[in-house]
Amino acid sequence: MTGAGETTEVPAQSEVTGYAPAELDRTTRLELYRKMVALRLFEQRAYDLFLQNLVKGTSHLSLGQEAVAAGFGQAMRADDYTFCTYRGHAHTLVRGASMTGVMAELLGRSNGILGGKGGSMHLTSVEHYAMGSYAIVGAHMPIAAGAAWSAMERDSGQVAVCFFGDGTTNIGAFHEALNLAVVWKLPVVFVCENNLYMEYTPIGSVTAVPSPAADRASAYGLERVLVDGNDPDELYGCASRFLERARDGDGPALIEALTYRKGGHSRADPGKYRPDDEVERWMARDPIDLYRGRLLELGFGAPELDEIDSGELAAVDRATQEAKDGQAPDVGAIETQVFADGGNAWRN
């Protein structure tokens, strides 16, 4: 309406394929499926708890976008770093963070993964190399570059992976991080999850180019990479390739994955600003439904997939119960962990 761009349509397959491995072993496929199911069930439960008024703050769900977290999560080395946004449940869980800890954090309990201090938007699990969820758009991009710089200097072979949204491509930190990463040839992979919207505003109406990340790759001397964000095989293949490149010392990548969120931007948003036919088209491309279909076609048995479903549901049930059993944090925690000595002593 006011903008120069157009809302990006569902991508033509021809434009976004090419990274899916020709062959993928059974275990990897089942693991991709399992990861997506786990993330889906967890977030559906989080949404239920929100409706029960148990989630007190905001929360941003990745329902519909699970393939990205699953594909990259599967491809990463255990000690690769993840940096993500306030929409970070999936990216944190997929690295191995405790479902109970994450759920309890959403409920503001003392057994939350951040002791209740951070909440939904700041999930972090350093023991799993999930180095934080950042709630200011774009800020984590240079931070991810810094982790990659450290990995490079320590010669650790680690890669940093940084997830962000389409709207994030218009903020200054995006530009600074990409330039630095290329100039220093850092082992960092930037992954734009283009779900076509910022909060309520379509990305096309405020962006100078149709593909907000891919169309800017050349400004950093990078390859243009646009992938189907709802296809875990494609994402796994793409992630594997660029993680390997980065690990080999060949520098960063910028990947744009086209996807869509099933619901609104955050907890209270019904997402009514999205045209019905657009929503319909994308709902027909649910990454889990499609992948389940593909697996069945490939000869996987429905029972083994069902078993995964029920196993993950049980895990979510357990986490829910444990989270609910958690206590409210002690107010003594308020003045802890400001400084490395564990306290808050700004004066003597």
Place this chain on the structure above:
Amino acid sequence: MTGAGETTEVPAQSEVTGYAPAELDRTTRLELYRKMVALRLFEQRAYDLFLQNLVKGTSHLSLGQEAVAAGFGQAMRADDYTFCTYRGHAHTLVRGASMTGVMAELLGRSNGILGGKGGSMHLTSVEHYAMGSYAIVGAHMPIAAGAAWSAMERDSGQVAVCFFGDGTTNIGAFHEALNLAVVWKLPVVFVCENNLYMEYTPIGSVTAVPSPAADRASAYGLERVLVDGNDPDELYGCASRFLERARDGDGPALIEALTYRKGGHSRADPGKYRPDDEVERWMARDPIDLYRGRLLELGFGAPELDEIDSGELAAVDRATQEAKDGQAPDVGAIETQVFADGGNAWRN
């Protein structure tokens, strides 16, 4: 050394020509020459005064880069807006700001164009639509976009022109300003004066692409424009074309002009970090020498050019004298013009 890029060489003429008008009238040519000479003589004088310790703060000269200010200054409509940097003497003067006022400002006198409050880095002459010199790299780019937005909404036909350096292309504000300008189709022309260096560091060593501005135009859906920054005809032609486009409602442009500063970054810098042969090559491309040569070839007479030289020298002499005659500002000025009521009343 540490970077991915390479120092940009003197551009091949083939890459940077094409905008110079086939024919240019006498008056315009003489005016381009006159402008460059005036800027040159003024800044040489400023440098002399610095050596005499009369310029107290810092100062950043455009010696060697005069063709950009002259070409654009000549092409602009009287009420087009200019935004420039701490290296802004030339851009401010070329709009018509008083030489005395600018010189007195450098000397910190009360007859300075800013009453001594701003100094060399903040030259402004609103009556000439020179809307300020900004000393934080990149900050003026969104501000220039804002002036263009205002011009568009007021339907005034004005264009905003924003000058900045090569190093500025790596800061976030550059990215945000360009995207906004394109999305809102603003009448703003961004002009990168690529003089190959930031302060002391070559731009090639910290930039992901060889042409820091031109190679990024496509990230904003803009045409790639790289011009010879030492050729005033070329710059005049280029400016005319993109000012007209912007004035016609066809949106912004991003222009990269290749040039070189004769001296160091700022007053105290001898510029020793630059390789001798590079300096030599560029000194042979002095924009005024070259242009004088061209004019003579085209049949202009040496006496008429000499007359311009001496006229401008006289103007600089006059300005110098008037500036030196100025008083130190009254300390009463310190607490004025913080607010629009002329004062500083933060309390009653």
Place this chain on the structure above:
Amino acid sequence: MAELSYRDAVAAGLAQEMERDDTVYMIGEDIAAAGGVFKATPGLLERFGPRRVRDTPISEEAITGAAMGAAMTGLRPVAELMFSDFIATCWDIIANQIAKTRYMTDGQITLPLVIRTANGAGSRFGAQHSQSLENWAMAVPGLKVVAPSTPADVKGLLAASIRDDDPVMFFEHKSLYATKGDVPDGEHVEELGVAKVRREGSDATIVALAAMVPRALDAAERLAADGIDCTVIDVRSLVPLDTQTILGSVRSTSRLYTVEENPRLCGWGAEIASIVAEELFYDLDGPIVRITTPHVPLPAADALEDATLPTVERIYQTIKNSD
């Protein structure tokens, strides 16, 4: 008088000024088609059209920079920053450019612009979406700083801010958006730089701002029941600061308490305390006490957040137990 929510008073103030002056323009993220993420600007797009009410990219430097460039060339822009925490992402434009340009140009450039932003805690959003940052703005010469506590003040002070020829940082408090109050009918404009005495008492002066005002008033009622009668002053505008109202009150009560939502160090309460400790030293009967959020980033969990901010109980206890 009509009863309006604090949220609706924002839209009412904007509509009043946009109707009156067609150089008033609004820009910000999700403010137009969506009516703002706090629903403080609904209906304005429909009423004033897509040129005067415009969605932006997520580019806070471009938003504030554009507002500045437009303000110096004939518009009166109102820019929204969705959360006040995001002023950090464009702090250079605000603190180095907007605040200083009039001064540096010796008055050549005038910047009639308003930056509206949702400030403060109480929504369990955690440390990056809950800060009270009015003191960041107060510390920068060249900015005016306003933080209303009632719907009437939202409308009246927003109107005054838009009409002011200087840049104004206008802090709306997130946890007050749903509160309601009477707003005068017809055109309503207040004056910047005038504090409001919300309650008169002779025993002590409590100075509060924004969401701390109702808490200070509640505490004052409890103290009154204990025989301690307090004046409560709503500062409303930190710059310009109505020191005379504060000094006048302290002169008569001889005790000063400030209630600040910001973390302890360098809050506006410290500035007021230092003014009183210099100018009314001999009038004071006892220590000046600042009641603030402790010097911590804010926690997210409801149980923690509630106990971090100054509560009515803490205000009450602090004043009751002061020596």
Place this chain on the structure above:
Amino acid sequence: MAELSYRDAVAAGLAQEMERDDTVYMIGEDIAAAGGVFKATPGLLERFGPRRVRDTPISEEAITGAAMGAAMTGLRPVAELMFSDFIATCWDIIANQIAKTRYMTDGQITLPLVIRTANGAGSRFGAQHSQSLENWAMAVPGLKVVAPSTPADVKGLLAASIRDDDPVMFFEHKSLYATKGDVPDGEHVEELGVAKVRREGSDATIVALAAMVPRALDAAERLAADGIDCTVIDVRSLVPLDTQTILGSVRSTSRLYTVEENPRLCGWGAEIASIVAEELFYDLDGPIVRITTPHVPLPAADALEDATLPTVERIYQTIKNSD
């Protein structure tokens, strides 16, 4: 003891720590090949190589962000921001990310990093290159804030800052770079959070920081000649703040003056004034007086700049004429 300039003490402190700990890395604009625009880092590139001493693009968010990411993953980065004014361009990274991340993650993330920057006025650089911004940093929970006044403290406090496991904002004063002083030989490390009494006197306590310390000392000499004997305390570290040294001194002198280079509103002096006005109210013999730069962006002309900052004369007159 060797005599060193304040500028050389920066390089000496960095070299000492880089020698000792090979996880210490330096990044910044023009710091490597050029040795820094204030020539505070010459020779380090040659000594420690281009990986540990690295030039960056003009990308302050990338510089500070990279330092943060590296600090959480095993390095101890020292990032230079050329002028402290530029912290505004990366204020989100500093104030919202670096300061808050340890807290938000309940201690999972530790950020041992230092941001060095050239602070303060006196070089006729004008309002965008001359600010004293230590109070911006002081206002943000989670940051430590250091501002040395002597070459020995530059070296010792910089070393302490690098060894500290928390993020430290290290403010070097531009107008002190050329000053000289004795620096202990061999390894030299000071402690953060310890103020230094630079002069003992019984009539009043003057608290100063960085470039205001020598001015306060000069004023104290003039006052002593008039029979007013002052203690001068060099705060050195605003966070952690050595309130005990200040309170102890005020307890014995009964008078407090602060000398701040920052503009008036919400400076560190206000915080100290508010602490003293609360905790030592009954010990005070007279008003607390803050001597500050007026609340203006700084002017550029030498005649104006000199008269804007607190001068020895103004400090002297203010204290002499206090009631």
